[in-house]
Amino acid sequence: MAIRIRGLQVRYRDPRGRELTVLDVADLTIDEGRRLCLVGGSGSGKTTLLNVLAGIVTPTSGEVRYGEVDITKLAEAERDRFRAKNVGYVFQSFNLLQGLSALENVAIAGSFGGLSAREARARAKGLLVRVGLERRLDALPGTLSVGEQQRVGIARALVNRPKVVLADEPTASLDEDRADEVLELLEEIVAEEGSTLVLVTHEARVRERFSDVLDLKALKSSPSTPASKGRAEEAREEAR
Template sequence: MHNLRKVYAVDDDKVVALARINLEIPRGQICCIFGESGSGKSTLLNQMAGMEKPTKGSVRIGRDNISTMSERELAVFRQRHIGFVFQSYNLLPHLTAVENVAMPLMFSGVGKAEREAKASKMLKRVGLGKRLKHFPSQMSGGQQQRVGIARAFIAHPEVVFADEPTGNLDSKTKVEVMTMMRTFARHYRQTLVLVTHDEHMAAYADRVVTLLDGHIVSDTANRSSDFATADSGHPQ
């Protein structure tokens, strides 16, 4: 992110949600964007994922400037390179767990039998081997979030964005979910960007970037992390 600025018009006023953000996240790093409600962290995630256009500045993922892409180009780019984990799960209610997880592979042109076989394997990895044919309404919140994690990681995207992924979960399930995401990100050497206001969840990151009123007020490494810094300086 280079000189990133986002301003919203509210009635006759202008609200500065992000003020000249400069931030580089190396490939394979687990980075937490931390802040209280209204700090600008969700706006920043939307900018990083290309969900909103910046007022000024740019966002690059690798060599691609996503800030200049059309909506069609962004949709294709996200399908190929980005995964999402949401607080509200965002599962399609009329699809089974297998079908929800298999969806990213459908966009990649993988045949039905192959993608459902891979989805079944992924669901077993997150402990849902007995829930393959269950619909979201037949699963608990923690189980739905495991489906969401499986869906986000199944196509091995270079970057996964997780927006308050533990916000609706109990403390035990929070730990399980964060452990799963960190394990997958490490295994596939993916960049994981976690947005949260929960200090306990921030502890799972290699690095914590704290926002306040649209400004970065601190950027610290988690010294207990096992992130290999050899690739720092080479952004995703």
């Protein structure tokens, strides 16, 4: 299932009522099985783009098609179902359920995705072992280190063998060895399933693993016109 984005903009109003364009993607096709590394400065809209791809943020304008389905047109409940079934998302801020153990956090995502309770638990356990958390299965997120929480988030994103994996700085809190292990796991599962991967990173070591690297800046509707320049870029020019 190819993903096709057209004329996408996300705009917010700041407290003074001024409109800010935080994301502007004229045209982007992500073919099935593409392994795309997305880069861009802090605040350039990377997380916003992943949230749009996951159907968590509805864009101000434009379309986001998964095959024939424009997810911006789906009702919220349908979009939630679509996400649970098709998309695995490693959140930049983890978003773990604080009242559930590591194992339960991963298993419940499996249940939402349609696995039986037994299957979900077994697969959750297998993935948590793979990310080195075999001794922390019953730990609550609040008692885990940041890197451990990140690894629970990665296991959760993979539990349904999703057709699309979105990973937002998935190794930002990990040491180099752990980061390599986790990236290998991500790559392996994506390859096994023929899934599409969109991974955001600011780390050169991570970027080097990809042959397909895209800077968000390159996707703007009219990169050469001042009106569509990023705010950081404008600020730099003003400072000159």
